[in-house]
Structures are given as C-alpha cells and as structure tokens.
C-alpha cells in the first residue's frame with residue numbers, strides 16, 4: 269500500500285470486463301431504430317449510437333453499437349429494446 | 361465505450377452484470393453543471409468502483425465510513441466556503457453523496473439528519489436496493505415486508521420473511537424542512553433526470569431516493585432490472601413523487617394499478633409468499649400498498 273498515493277482513472281488499465289461474458293448481444297442493425305433505450309440502461313455504458321449509412325448508401329441513421337471489451341453480457345439491452353434488434357447468443 | 365456516459369463513472373467497474381445503480385449514478389451526475397465532488401458511503405457502489413489499485417471515478421471521490429458520509433460532505437462544503445472566501449478557489453464544486461439503503465436508512469441516518477438540519481449545500485442520493493447487498497443480503501429497514509433475506513429466513517416457524525414494515529425515509533427527511541426531495545426509479549430515467557436537475561440547482565440540502573433492483577439478492581434474471589423496476593411503480597409499491605418546498609406532487613399517477621403479486625412474482629425473495637399458507641399475507645400486502653398510496657394521494661391533494 270502506497271502512502272499518500274493518488275489513484276487516477278486510467279482508460280488503458282481499466283479492467284476489460286468483457287471476459288465475464290457467457291452470452292453476447294448480437295445487434296441486428298437493420299432493425300435498430302436508434303432510440304437509445306439500450307444505451308441509457310446498459311450498466312457498463314458500453315453502447316453508443318453511431319451515425320451509419322443505410323442500405324441505400326445515402327440515408328444516415330443512428331445505430332447502436334456495442335463495445336465488447338466491456339460488455340458483461342447481462343442482456344439488459346435486449347430486454348429493453350422496443351423492436352427486438354438485439355438477440356442474446358451463446359458466447360463467441 | 362460510451363464517452364458521454366463515461367464522464368464520471370467509467371466502464372470497467374465490477375458491479376454484477378445487470379446491476380441497476382450504474383444507470384442511476386450516471387443519470388444523476390449527467391445533470392451536473394459545475395464540477396462535482398463525490399462522497400460515497402461503504403456499499404456495493406463503493407466496493408465495485410474502487411478496487412485497488414484501480415478507480416472507475418473520473419472526478420474527485422472520497423470514500424468514508426458507513427456512519428459519516430454526510431458528515432464528510434458537510435466538512436468538504438464548509439472547507440470550500442472558507443477557501444472561496446479567502447480567494448484560494450474560484451469555483452465551488454457541488455457535493456454529491458451516494459449511499460445504499462443500509463448506509464442511509466440505518467447506519468448513516470444520524471449524520472444525514474445532522475447535515476440536513478445544518479443546511480449544508482449538498483445532494484444526497486440513496487440507491488435503494490432494499491438490503492445490505494455487498495455483504496450478502498442482510499435485511500435493512502428498507503427491506504420490504506415479506507422479503508426473504510439471510511437474516512429473515514424462511515423456516516418451520518417463520519413463513520413470511522421480514523415481518524416489519526419498511527421505514528418511510530422520505531417522511532423522515534421531509535421533517536427537516538429541506539427545499540427539495542424526491543422519490544425516483546431507475547426504470548424512469550427521464551423523470552430521474554428532471555429530479556436530479558432540480559435537486560442539483562437547490563442551494564442547500566436536497567435528497568433523492570432511487571429504486572435500484574438487485575439481480576443477485578432479489579433473485580431475478582440478469583437481464584430484468586428495468587422490467588422489475590417498472591412493475592414496482594405500476595403496482596404503486598414505489599410511487600414517483602417529489603416534495604418541493606413542502607408541496608407534494610405525484611409525477612406518475614397510475615390510473616389502474618396492477619395487483620402487487622405482479623411485482624412480487626418476478627423475484628425469488630418473495631417466492632414463499634405464493635404458497636397456499638401465505639394467501640392472507642398477500643392480501644395484507646395489497647392492503648398495505650393501497651393504504652400507503654391513499655396517504656400519499658391525500659398529501660398531494662392539499
């Protein structure tokens with residue numbers, strides 16, 4: 269134990285909690301309506317909305333994207349998604 | 361990771377998969393418009409965010425013992441006042457305390473009461489998961505009637521679980537005549553956001569009591585905290601309301617409240633209540649919920 273040490277947050281050292289996972293959320297991009305419900309309820313704050321081009325290659329829409337380094341596979345996102353765009357699958 | 365949501369509490373913490381409080385902490389702090397100093401009583405949030413030699417906190421953070429989170433907040437606020445007066449700091453930070461229900465309803469209640477009465481400028485947020493969860497699910501004065509915990513087990517003689525009613529902490533805090541307090545629920549984040557904004561704007565003490573389901577000890581599947589929490593409000597078990605300068609306001613009036621069984625049956629801690637011998641207990645619990653709701657509605661209608 270260091271005396272008087274200052275412990276700072278370090279993104280590089282942050283524990284990669286993705287290794288807790290035994291199920292993983294598979295994102296059905298074409299179904300996602302970009303509502304953001306999964307984003308705010310995810311306990312790991314590891315979902316982002318990213319602007320992505322649609323299949324017509326013109327329209328730009330918000331789509332949820334998961335950072336699997338931190339996702340613990342709880343399935344909360346899948347349970348709150350209003351259009352079932354997230355399916356929990358046995359781990360990769 | 362999501363940069364915006366990682367502003368105060370970062371990914372990489374070790375709360376159980378599917379825990380509710382990270383969303384509460386991030387939603388409340390997301391409304392801060394000045395720098396914050398976070399004070400944290402012992403409990404799951406503290407233990408899972410400060411695993412030595414790591415920290416998940418990106419702002420100033422102080423962990424104090426169970427009894428004295430509010431006393432610590434009082435000290436910081438007073439020190440800031442003096443430093444500001446002496447011109448040693450140019451801006452005052454907002455002090456936000458987070459405590460579990462054990463740390464708030466029970467062990468830290470005296471220091472919370474003292475800080476409220478002295479009128480320190482701080483926000484206290486209780487995430488209420490209805491028990492001492494970090495040490496393995498002992499009952500607290502926030503544990504609901506009928507819940508099975510490690511210290512209110514079911515056995516040959518004891519068929520009900522906890523036999524006492526929950527303490528009404530909102531009324532206790534309200535008795536200090538503070539400017540703003542509110543009850544919120546993690547399932548309703550827009551409502552929580554609105555309340556956090558109001559509470560952070562108050563000069564002086566403010567208090568939020570936020571419903572925070574615990575997958576591990578309430579015994580429901582990892583993915584279900586939002587659904588369990590929705591039912592708590594839709595059955596009137598956990599009404600959403602605020603008390604602003606003494607005036608009550610119910611934020612979500614449930615026109616057709618669901619039977620309490622719908623909330624109870626989602627959780628293993630209430631499983632024994634569905635045995636034939638506990639039929640009367642369920643009826644009693646429904647009466648208790650309806651009675652509490654009547655009292656609250658009466659307060660809100662004056």
Ligand SMILES: Cc1ncc(C[n+]2csc(CCOP(=O)(O)OP(=O)(O)O)c2C)c(N)n1
Nearest residue numbers: 402403404460461462463491492493494495
């Ligand atoms: C004075 C004291 N008594 C007991 C403990 C052991 N202890 C650590 S965390 C904890 C449970 C905290 O419960 P709560 O405040 O409800 O928060 P939760 O763990 O549920 O988030 C206990 C009993 C302690 N740290 N200090």
Ligand code: SF4
Nearest residue numbers: 310339340342343345
């Ligand atoms: S499974 Fe859980 S941790 Fe992973 S993205 Fe969904 S809500 Fe977040």
Ligand code: SF4
Nearest residue numbers: 375376379404574575
């Ligand atoms: S024990 Fe309960 S409250 Fe504590 S981290 Fe796990 S789910 Fe959250």
